[in-house]
Amino acid sequence: MSILKLENINYSYVDGGMKRQILNNCSFEFEKGKFYTILGPSGSGKTTLLSIISGLDSPESGTFYFDGEDVNKIGLNKYRRNKIAIVFQQFNLISYLTAGENVQLAMTETDNSVPKNQKEVAYALLEKFGIVKSKADRLVSRLSGGEQQRVAIARAIASNVDLIFADEPTGNLDTATEQEIVKIFKMLTEEYGKTVIVVTHSNAVSEFSDLRVKLEGGNLITL
Amino acid sequence: MNFINRALKNVTRKMSKSLLLGLTFFLIGNFVIVGLGVSSAADNAKILARQKMRAVVEYSVDHEKMWEATKDFTEEESTEFYENNPVEITLDKIKEIQQDPRVKVVNAIGNHQMYSKSFENVLVGNEENNNSGGTYFETDEFGNTVEYEHIEPNISLKTNAFDNMIEFEDGIYKIIEGRMYTQEDIDNMSPVCLITDKLAEMNNLSIGDTVTLETMELRSLEYYEGATVEDITIEMEIIGIFDNSEELDPSDPEYDWMSPHMSPDNIVLTTESYINSSKLKLEIMAFDSGKLEYPDIEYYQDEANRPSLESMSYKSNIIILLSDPLDVDAFVKDYTATSESEYLVFDANNETFLKLSKPLDTLSIFSNIIIWLVIINAIVIITLVTALTLKTREYEIGVLLSLGVSKTKVVAQFFVELAIVAVIGFTLAVMSGSMIASSVGNAVLDFQVATADVEIDEDNDYNYYAETDYFTEVSLEDITSKYEVTISPWIIAQIYVAGLGMVLISILIPSLMIMRFNPKKILLNTN
Numbered sequence: 001m002s003i004l005k006l007e008n009i010n011y012s013y014v015d016g017g018m019k020r021q022i023l024n025n026c027s028f029e030f031e032k033g034k035f036y037t038i039l040g041p042s043g044s045g046k047t048t049l050l051s052i053i054s055g056l057d058s059p060e061s062g063t064f065y066f067d068g069e070d071v072n073k074i075g076l077n078k079y080r081r082n083k084i085a086i087v088f089q090q091f092n093l094i095s096y097l098t099a100g101e102n103v104q105l106a107m108t109e110t111d112n113s114v115p116k117n118q119k120e121v122a123y124a125l126l127e128k129f130g131i132v133k134s135k136a137d138r139l140v141s142r143l144s145g146g147e148q149q150r151v152a153i154a155r156a157i158a159s160n161v162d163l164i165f166a167d168e169p170t171g172n173l174d175t176a177t178e179q180e181i182v183k184i185f186k187m188l189t190e191e192y193g194k195t196v197i198v199v200t201h202s203n204a205v206s207e208f209s210d211l212r213v214k215l216e217g218g219n220l221i222t223l
Numbered sequence: 224m225n226f227i228n229r230a231l232k233n234v235t236r237k238m239s240k241s242l243l244l245g246l247t248f249f250l251i252g253n254f255v256i257v258g259l260g261v262s263s264a265a266d267n268a269k270i271l272a273r274q275k276m277r278a279v280v281e282y283s284v285d286h287e288k289m290w291e292a293t294k295d296f297t298e299e300e301s302t303e304f305y306e307n308n309p310v311e312i313t314l315d316k317i318k319e320i321q322q323d324p325r326v327k328v329v330n331a332i333g334n335h336q337m338y339s340k341s342f343e344n345v346l347v348g349n350e351e352n353n354n355s356g357g358t359y360f361e362t363d364e365f366g367n368t369v370e371y372e373h374i375e376p377n378i379s380l381k382t383n384a385f386d387n388m389i390e391f392e393d394g395i396y397k398i399i400e401g402r403m404y405t406q407e408d409i410d411n412m413s414p415v416c417l418i419t420d421k422l423a424e425m426n427n428l429s430i431g432d433t434v435t436l437e438t439m440e441l442r443s444l445e446y447y448e449g450a451t452v453e454d455i456t457i458e459m460e461i462i463g464i465f466d467n468s469e470e471l472d473p474s475d476p477e478y479d480w481m482s483p484h485m486s487p488d489n490i491v492l493t494t495e496s497y498i499n500s501s502k503l504k505l506e507i508m509a510f511d512s513g514k515l516e517y518p519d520i521e522y523y524q525d526e527a528n529r530p531s532l533e534s535m536s537y538k539s540n541i542i543i544l545l546s547d548p549l550d551v552d553a554f555v556k557d558y559t560a561t562s563e564s565e566y567l568v569f570d571a572n573n574e575t576f577l578k579l580s581k582p583l584d585t586l587s588i589f590s591n592i593i594i595w596l597v598i599i600n601a602i603v604i605i606t607l608v609t610a611l612t613l614k615t616r617e618y619e620i621g622v623l624l625s626l627g628v629s630k631t632k633v634v635a636q637f638f639v640e641l642a643i644v645a646v647i648g649f650t651l652a653v654m655s656g657s658m659i660a661s662s663v664g665n666a667v668l669d670f671q672v673a674t675a676d677v678e679i680d681e682d683n684d685y686n687y688y689a690e691t692d693y694f695t696e697v698s699l700e701d702i703t704s705k706y707e708v709t710i711s712p713w714i715i716a717q718i719y720v721a722g723l724g725m726v727l728i729s730i731l732i733p734s735l736m737i738m739r740f741n742p743k744k745i746l747l748n749t750n
């Protein structure tokens with residue numbers, strides 16, 4: 001069974017009296033444990049799609065299912081807290097917390113079972129993604145962009161969810177760092193069995209993915 | 224990393240913001256503390272001064288008002304006015320007042336001047352002026368001038384309608400032997416009395432002895448046809464001996480001419496009911512002869528005016544002692560509404576007090592206004608600051624929401640952040656405020672006293688109809704000396720409550736902003 005199934009998702013907005021249909025009866029199934037990239041030109045509606053399937057916004061019509069369960073039934077707040085994690089382009093970290101505390105935050109908030117020794121687990125996770133302990137104790141604003149994105153990824157898996165979304169996670173990074181981050185996403189599927197859905201317009205990123213999907217005319221097409 | 228933890232981290236790691244907010248709370252706190260300190264000191268001073276005053280209320284005829292009402296009247300109009308406006312306090316009313324739970328003792332006193340028969344009065348000490356009477360002249364029915372001896376009454380018989388007197392409550396009278404008359408004695412009109420220790424000593428009288436007095440001069444008997452010596456004779460058994468701590472003042476200009484019955488040593492106490500029953504017969508005789516002699520005077524012709532035990536118990540003045548001075552104002556207010564005549568007034572004689580406490584009232588009102596102004600301003604400022612910082616924290620809110628943190632928890636975090644800073648700011652303010660409150664408070668009181676108009680007319684309604692002045696006089700010094708600005712635990716508690724209230728109200732608008740926050744923004748606001 002698919003981990004995420006979209007059924008006739010529609011989304012439009014009115015701009016200057018003109019109606020623009022961003023998502024048009026969009027239907028798709030994402031398989032468990034795979035690394036997906038969603039491609040598409042700027043303005044094609046990738047972020048809009050991601051905001052809907054990550055429970056940050058609601059579609060005009062249509063339903064989507066997580067593990068066969070209607071997400072609206074789960075409740076968007078609960079869905080975000082227990083089922084998924086999101087990595088943003090601008091490294092969604094809280095500036096007055098250290099790297100370690102940012103990771104712990106995800107563990108505190110989720111209802112999923114997480115280890116008791118949160119602090120140690122946070123250090124270990126960060127270490128795994130290349131953030132040594134001395135850096136883990138720094139406020140995130142003192143870390144480089146690549147380091148911040150590693151922290152964000154560490155936090156994404158800390159809450160023990162199965163599905164991880166990322167919106168242009170390497171958009172602000174140089175090519176070398178981009179490669180490292182992409183490898184980490186790959187590792188998430190291979191080592192941790194997570195399903196990863198990354199929105200990107202970078203071919204370098206999409207080449208690493210198991211499946212490449214394109215948003216075109218408001219619908220998803222497997223390439 | 225729960226919301227309390229996050230709030231703590233935010234406060235400690237965003238130091239400049241915390242310092243600024245903390246300073247705001249600190250300044251507000253100082254204002255509020257000084258304000259609360261001053262207003263409570265002013266209120267306390269009033270209460271303390273009031274408590275020092277006697278809880279005495281007088282219910283009596285407002286002679287001044289009656290005079291005002293009748294000053295332009297003809298004699299006839301005047302007579303009619305007095306008939307239509309009986310200013311008598313009835314026994315029912317007196318009893319109703321006495322039964323009020325706030326009332327301790329009621330003095331519904333009767334003062335009867337008497338002539339001692341079986342004993343001698345205590346000497347006043349001015350006897351060389353011969354104040355016990357003298358030779359007077361009068362014209363008889365045949366136009367001849369006749370000489371007669373007038374004798375001054377030498378005993379003051381004081382009665383009360385109740386089995387206690389304010390004088391006992393105050394310790395002015397003290398029973399040294401025997402007992403006071405009881406309610407039973409009053410109900411039974413028992414012929415019992417109490418005499419002063421001086422009278423007892425002088426006449427070798429003791430409990431159980433009988434004393435005899437006459438209610439008028441023997442020669443006055445001739446005005447009552449058929450009356451006998453028996454009718455003016457009162458016999459009572461001594462049941463108690465008391466000490467009267469009042470003393471005559473020989474420097475009093477009236478001392479030289481004082482007659483013996485005015486001496487505090489020549490007082491006999493008995494029940495009102497017994498004396499009235501003893502005097503009733505002659506009262507009725509006087510009424511009946513008046514009826515015959517003055518057919519034109521309506522009063523004597525109206526049978527309703529025939530003397531009775533009931534009518535003899537009416538008073539034009541009673542003194543009420545309350546248990547708690549702080550009840551006085553409410554008591555006067557309650558009973559003023561029930562007064563039996565507009566010319567009978569309840570008076571606590573506290574005009575002076577009210578006038579003198581004006582500066583304190585002003586102080587209290589001013590500091591309350593300042594407290595509220597500061598609090599309202601503070602709420603506006605803190606709301607603005609929080610709402611503005613919220614703009615810069617939209618990203619953070621989005622992150623929290625994307626992690627599935629509920630909006631209420633986000634609001635809770637913001638509240639805790641503010642509350643932590645507020646508590647610290649207010650705690651520092653409590654320390655500094657306590658130090659400055661008393662000097663600031665004293666300075667403003669001095670200013671108030673210096674600028675307030677607190678002139679007092681000296682003879683400010685001193686009631687010369689009452690035999691004794693039961694009221695306490697107060698001075699400005701009495702009141703202001705009670706004013707002391709201290710920061711009590713109660714004030715401190717109030718400050719923290721006010722502080723948390725401010726934080727709660729200040730967080731309202733920002734909370735609404737958070738509740739309306741759309742989490743999608745976090746994805747759209749790329750840089």
Ligand SMILES: Nc1ncnc2c1ncn2[C@@H]1O[C@H](COP(=O)(O)OP(=O)(O)O)[C@@H](O)[C@H]1O
Nearest residue numbers: 013014022040041042043044045046047048049
């Ligand atoms: N609710 C909305 N109101 C107005 N414009 C919107 C709304 N949602 C999306 N858009 C616009 O739709 C377009 C698609 O946006 P987006 O999903 O961010 O595309 P992409 O991520 O592929 O670049 C953008 O131009 C965006 O400004």
Ligand SMILES: [Mg+2]
Nearest residue numbers: 046047048167
């Ligand atoms: Mg986008």
